[in-house]
Amino acid sequence: MPELPEVETVRRGLAPTMEGARLERLELRRPDLRFPLPRDFAARVEGRRIEALSRRAKYLLIDLEDGATVIAHLGMSGSFRIEAGAATDMPGVFHHERSKDEKHDHVLFHLERQDGPVRVIYNDPRRFGFMDLVHRAELDDYPAFRDLGPEPVGNRLSADYLATRFADRSQPLKSALLDQKVIAGLGNIYVCEALWRAHLSPTRKVSTLVTKTGKPKPELTLLASSIREVIADAIEAGGSSLRDHIQTDGTLGYFQHFFRAYDREGRECLTDGCGGTVERIVQSGRSTFYCRRCQK
Numbered sequence: 126m127p128e129l130p131e132v133e134t135v136r137r138g139l140a141p142t143m144e145g146a147r148l149e150r151l152e153l154r155r156p157d158l159r160f161p162l163p164r165d166f167a168a169r170v171e172g173r174r175i176e177a178l179s180r181r182a183k184y185l186l187i188d189l190e191d192g193a194t195v196i197a198h199l200g201m202s203g204s205f206r207i208e209a210g211a212a213t214d215m216p217g218v219f220h221h222e223r224s225k226d227e228k229h230d231h232v233l234f235h236l237e238r239q240d241g242p243v244r245v246i247y248n249d250p251r252r253f254g255f256m257d258l259v260h261r262a263e264l265d266d267y268p269a270f271r272d273l274g275p276e277p278v279g280n281r282l283s284a285d286y287l288a289t290r291f292a293d294r295s296q297p298l299k300s301a302l303l304d305q306k307v308i309a310g311l312g313n314i315y316v317c318e319a320l321w322r323a324h325l326s327p328t329r330k331v332s333t334l335v336t337k338t339g340k341p342k343p344e345l346t347l348l349a350s351s352i353r354e355v356i357a358d359a360i361e362a363g364g365s366s367l368r369d370h371i372q373t374d375g376t377l378g379y380f381q382h383f384f385r386a387y388d389r390e391g392r393e394c395l396t397d398g399c400g401g402t403v404e405r406i407v408q409s410g411r412s413t414f415y416c417r418r419c420q421k
């Protein structure tokens with residue numbers, strides 16, 4: 126499953142090609158991905174200009190000029206590939222390598238731009254991705270978005286907000302942060318990384334970060350900024366490797382260098398002066414990586 130920074134690098138990679146282009150033809154090579162594709166999908170989008178490419182949690186939003194929005198989710202193995210003449214580019218920086226096998230090309234956006242035609246191709250070997258088409262005015266009521274918490278980037282994710290969600294709750298921090306109603310689009314990897322940065326144990330009860338009057342304790346203020354920073358850093362680093370075209374076919378290398386706690390079981394903790402060892406525990410069926418010595 127791609128995490129939010131991966132989806133954002135895809136969005137940033139596609140935006141220069143797709144924004145402002147006209148969607149001449151939508152070629153559907155099968156009737157479904159994880160779910161059936163929208164009824165009359167091609168007829169409802171062909172001929173429209175693409176106004177903007179945006180994102181909500183791990184969903185890409187392709188905004189069309191008539192007020193409709195195509196919602197796209199990459200599932201487990203989905204990717205987009207840009208083909209302009211003989212040139213091919215696959216925007217995005219992925220933890221796992223992505224397929225370029227044409228037999229898994231399922232949805233083809235044939236675009237017309239001022240500088241000529243270009244194809245944006247959705248490839249998905251395992252077909253856990255999906256696409257839907259809704260009116261922009263109904264986006265907030267869309268089932269996957271209705272109950273989403275704030276994005277982990279930007280000012281809405283504040284310590285005061287987290288205090289309102291954590292007061293009087295006995296849940297462990299790890300599972301509270303994975304709850305999409307609390308924070309939209311935060312996944313296992315970046316929860317581990319944010320908790321390591323904030324020196325907080327994943328097993329700590331969330332209510333211990335809130336004062337009796339419902340205010341955030343300093344640890345919670347540090348956690349809120351750690352979450353925002355780890356996501357921003359990952360997007361920035363992914364974006365810079367994208368700009369440099371180091372590994373456009375999905376990097377196994379890059380994100381692994383970025384991790385400070387995730388997937389580092391048995392290795393030395395990287396917190397200055399700590400000297401502890403990263404261990405792996407299992408919470409709600411998911412691996413958690415943390416250092417018992419400096420994360421309290």
Ligand SMILES: [Zn+2]
Binds near residue numbers: 394395416
């Ligand atoms: Zn440590």
